[in-house]
Amino acid sequence: MRDPFNVGESSDLEHLVWKSGERERVYKGPIFDVCSIVRTSSDGRTSRFVEVDSPDWVTVIPWYRAENGKPMFVMVQQFRHGSSSVTREFPAGVIEHGEDPQVAGLRELKEETGLVSDPLTALGNVSPNSAFMNNRTHFYLAEGLSLVADQSLDPNEQLDVLSVSVDEVIASMGTGLYDNGIMMIALGFFLREAKKRPFLYTTKE
Structure with a gap:
């Protein structure tokens, strides 16, 4: 045994x-x-x-600090047809055939939110469900955000953009609107990065 x-x-x-x-x-x-x-x-x-x-996927975690010093995420809300519910997520999408994951991340960020990022930090990539899926999903942290455009959504996309404090996302992930397993993985990558850079989740006085 x-x-x-x-x-x-x-x-x-x-x-x-x-x-x-x-x-x-x-x-x-x-x-x-x-x-x-x-x-x-x-x-x-x-x-x-x-x-x-399945094609590979990409998720981007847009981070900034509000005027009051609180660390914030930019997130999107949309209806998900698999769960028949509205979820709150980080910008994400499919990596096109032959597309670099970082390029795909910047593209999805701009299409869904109108934002660009400098820098964009690679956090890692994993198998989203190794039991029967053969793809990878890539994660990036987007800082230095600038609003440069309106949304440019796919024909069947409909989503809202909003800011949520890092504290709220950490406390709520896996419940209610935050009912998306890939976002839980994204938050895990973020917290590992924040362990090296604590200012990512601490409020600046």
Whole structure:
């Protein structure tokens, strides 16, 4: 029996790897495709699995300090068709084929809010759902914000732009309007950056 209380990282991961075999596209859609893929485990078991073939995503966290010294986020509110509800989120979108993630982040920021950023800091990227999705989602912190344009939304986009204090977002993430798992990941990346730069979430007197 393996000891779950054994502290340390295991360097032997090879026995967990399933080797890929035949891959077939079974559905082609406007947002993602669905593939069926055969994989074989290290102990000889073979099965067929579902893989969602999706473009990479990008999320931008626009940050600034209000005149009263409070750190603030610029966020957007929109109706989400998967949950049939309005959510409050950081600007985000799909990275176009061949597009640099940073370029995509700046594009989405400007399209959704009219803002540009200098600097734009890469915070990291992760698999949004490694159980069946094959894409990555990238996260950036946008500072030095300037309003330069009106919104330039896609035909079926409808969203409001507003400022929310960093304190409120930290306290509310995962509840109510903040019901979006990708935003929780974004906040985690922000808090890791803020641990190195505490002024990102402290009020300036």
